[in-house]
Every structure is written in structure tokens, then in C-alpha cells.
Amino acid sequence: MLNTSGTTISPLSVPQRLLLGPGPSNSHPLVLEALSNQPVGHLDPFYIELMAEVQGLLREVWQTSNRLTLPMSGTGSAAMEATLANVVEPGETVLVAVKGYFGNRLVDMASRYRANVRTINKSWGEVFSLEEIEESLIKFRPSVLALVHAETSTGVCQPMIGIGDLCRKYNCLLILDTVTSLGSVPLFLDEWKVDLAYSCSQKGLSCPPGLGPFTMNDRAEEKLSKRIGSVPNWYLDVSLLNKYWGSDRVYHHTAPVNMNFGIREALRLIVEEGLENTWNRHKVNAEQLWKGLESLGLSLHVEKDIRLATLTTVKIPEGIDGKKFALHLLNNHGVEIGGGLGDLAGKVWRIGLMGFNSKKENVDKVLNLFDSELSKFKS
Numbered sequence: 316m317l318n319t320s321g322t323t324i325s326p327l328s329v330p331q332r333l334l335l336g337p338g339p340s341n342s343h344p345l346v347l348e349a350l351s352n353q354p355v356g357h358l359d360p361f362y363i364e365l366m367a368e369v370q371g372l373l374r375e376v377w378q379t380s381n382r383l384t385l386p387m388s389g390t391g392s393a394a395m396e397a398t399l400a401n402v403v404e405p406g407e408t409v410l411v412a413v414k415g416y417f418g419n420r421l422v423d424m425a426s427r428y429r430a431n432v433r434t435i436n437k438s439w440g441e442v443f444s445l446e447e448i449e450e451s452l453i454k455f456r457p458s459v460l461a462l463v464h465a466e467t468s469t470g471v472c473q474p475m476i477g478i479g480d481l482c483r484k485y486n487c488l489l490i491l492d493t494v495t496s497l498g499s500v501p502l503f504l505d506e507w508k509v510d511l512a513y514s515c516s517q518k519g520l521s522c523p524p525g526l527g528p529f530t531m532n533d534r535a536e537e538k539l540s541k542r543i544g545s546v547p548n549w550y551l552d553v554s555l556l557n558k559y560w561g562s563d564r565v566y567h568h569t570a571p572v573n574m575n576f577g578i579r580e581a582l583r584l585i586v587e588e589g590l591e592n593t594w595n596r597h598k599v600n601a602e603q604l605w606k607g608l609e610s611l612g613l614s615l616h617v618e619k620d621i622r623l624a625t626l627t628t629v630k631i632p633e634g635i636d637g638k639k640f641a642l643h644l645l646n647n648h649g650v651e652i653g654g655g656l657g658d659l660a661g662k663v664w665r666i667g668l669m670g671f672n673s674k675k676e677n678v679d680k681v682l683n684l685f686d687s688e689l690s691k692f693k694s
């Protein structure tokens with residue numbers, strides 16, 4: 316085939332990579348099989364049934380009974396934006412607890428919805444205490460508190476016990492980012508009294524990027540129903556989307572049906588393995604990785620009790636060019652690991668063990684590579 320400049324474009328050939336970075340992670344082979352089916356119509360009775368299955372499975376992995384639970388068409392950022400777009404009105408105070416890169420994204424988005432954005436900050440690698448959260452709720456009296464459960468930029472997991480109770484006490488909604496925890500790290504949305512949450516398809520769910528699971532409870536629905544102005548984002552307006560995902564099944568946009576085949580299979584696989592088993596597999600493999608890295612003389616950036624099983628930040632030793640090493644692993648060994656973001660740029664590598672990729676052979680592989688290759692990069 317000739318393109319306009321007269322050169323030949325060969326058929327697509329994608330290199331095989333083992334994705335052990337911050338995401339995307341490799342997809343499960345059965346998910347890839349599901350994706351490769353011919354599409355069906357987005358109002359086909361088969362598809363309507365599949366939509367309900369996806370909603371039910373999402374409720375299960377999130378441990379919620381929220382009626383309004385659905386995969387947004389778009390990546391995690393679309394679902395993140397949907398939470399703010401639906402419950403924030405201009406001028407309302409939104410408090411964001413920032414402890415990394417994705418907290419800052421919440422700040423940016425909330426500002427674009429013209430919220431009065433307030434922040435509390437922690438250095439990158441730490442988490443908030445309940446006292447700090449309570450003090451800030453008293454000080455700012457926000458109508459929404461937004462925070463990240465699993466901060467992919469730093470590798471911390473925010474302890475959640477008690478935060479939802481504080482939000483109820485001070486009458487504000489709680490938005491939780493579960494992009495790097497859904498399907499891999501214990502999550503109990505209802506028990507934790509989380510009002511809105513979002514995630515992605517490409518990490519713990521072992522699906523390609525393209526869907527952003529979203530959920531909101533009755534408190535959030537009530538806030539949405541009492542809005543003065545309409546939701547300032549047509550595509551992400553849950554009251555419109557609900558007409559398609561709810562019982563009416565009215566066309567909103569052409570659903571990415573194959574992505575929903577994929578996520579249905581991905582979620583089914585998690586439920587088949589058992590949620591607790593899945594969480595435990597991630598924990599065991601992460602602990603093996605931590606032990607192995609430390610026995611190679613490397614230091615981890617985050618204290619053990621708040622470390623995230625899906626994402627480990629490893630300090631780049633003095634004298635080593637972290638970028639060069641990561642590029643070497645990719646180009647010569649087909650293994651992707653991530654570099655640091657924001658405050659941690661150039662300081663850490665980020666190693667992900669997410670979903671299908673959280674397995675012993677991958678832990679061994681990455682440890683062997685660090686063992687055999689890193690010394691070649693010492694100056």
C-alpha cells in the first residue's frame with residue numbers, strides 16, 4: 316500500500332513487551348481473545364445483558380452496592396473528570412489531599428470546573444493521617460474531599476479507615492481515585508463510606524487502556540439531582556449516561572463494545588480467582604520483589620506499612636543514569652519499567668506488578684535483570 320508520500324507502509328507488527336511499569340500492564344490472553352470478537356450493536360439484546368454483567372462485576376470488585384456503577388468510555392482520567400463534573404458546582408469548595416502527581420491532576424480538573432480548590436499536601440512518599448484530614452475539613456469546610464488511594468507516582472497506599480466517617484461528620488462527599496488499586500489491592504467502598512470512585516481498565520484489571528470504571532452512591536446522586544446548573548460536560552453527564560446504562564437503554568453515544576467485552580472477561584477472571592486470592596497474590600509477589608531488591612542492596616522509597624503492592628518505587632543509586640538503565644531493559648530485554656514523575660523524576664524507578672503481571676516468574680525476571688545488568692551502568 317502507498318501513502319501520500321509514496322513510501323510503503325508494512326502491516327502492523329507490535330513488539331512483545333513485558334510491562335512492569337506504572338501501567339498499562341499486559342492484558343490477560345482471554346481478555347485479548349474477548350476483544351478480538353466482531354462487534355455487536357450497542358443496543359443488541361446480547362450487549363444489553365453484557366452491560367448488566369459488567370456493572371454487577373464492577374460492584375463486586377469495588378465491594379459496593381451502588382446502583383450507578385458503569386465503565387466510562389475513556390481512560391481513568393475521563394472517569395476522574397466524571398466524578399468532579401457531576402457533583403461540583405462553580406464556587407463550591409473542593410479540598411484535594413495531594414501527595415503525588417495524580418492529586419495534582421485532581422486539583423487541575425476541579426479548578427477547570429470552577430471550584431474553589433483548596434489543598435493539603437504531603438511530601439511524595441507519605442500518606443495523610445486522620446487528624447490531618449479532620450483538621451483540614453474543619454478549616455476549609457469543603458463540599459467535596461478528593462484523594463488518591465493508590466498513588467502511582469510515589470507507591471503509597473492511603474489508609475482509608477475513618478476518612479469516610481469524617482466526611483459524613485463534616486457533611487462533604489468523598490471522591491476516591493482507585494486507578495492503581497481496583498482488582499489488586501483491598502477496596503471496600505461501601506464500608507469505607509466512599510461516595511464516588513473511579514478507576515481504569517489497564518492496570519489491576521489486565522485489560523488494555525480505554526475504559527474508566529465509575530461509581531457513585533445515593534448521597535452523590537442526591538447532590539447531582541439538586542444541582543442548580545446542568546453538568547458542564549455532556550459526554551460525562553451521569554444523568555444522561557444513566558438513561559443508557561439504566562433501565563431505559565436510550566442511545567447516548569456508540570459504546571466501545573469490544574472494550575466492554577474485554578472488561579467483562581477481565582472482571583470475570585478476577586471473580587473466578589476470588590477477590591481475596593487476587594489481593595493476596597499481589598501482596599505476596601510485591602513482598603518477594605521488595606525482599607529481592609533489598610537483598611541486591613537497593614533501597615525502597617516508601618515505608619513498608621504504607622507501601623503499595625501494585626507499584627514499587629526504588630531509589631536510583633548514586634552515579635547511575637536511571638533513564639539509560641530503563642531504556643536498556645526495554646530495548647535489549649523487552650521489559651518496561653517506569654521512571655519517576657514530578658518530585659521524584661530522576662530519583663526513582665517505578666516497578667509495577669499489576670493484575671495478570673503479578674506473578675512469581677515476573678518478580679524473578681526483574682530481579683535477575685537488576686542483578687545482571689545494573690552493574691554495567693555504574694560510573
Ligand SMILES: Cc1ncc(COP(=O)(O)O)c(C=O)c1O
Nearest residue numbers: 390391392417465467492494515
Ligand atoms: C492514580 C492515577 N490516577 C489517574 C490516572 C489517570 O488514568 P489514565 O492514564 O488511564 O487516564 C492514573 C494513570 O496512571 C493514575 O495512576
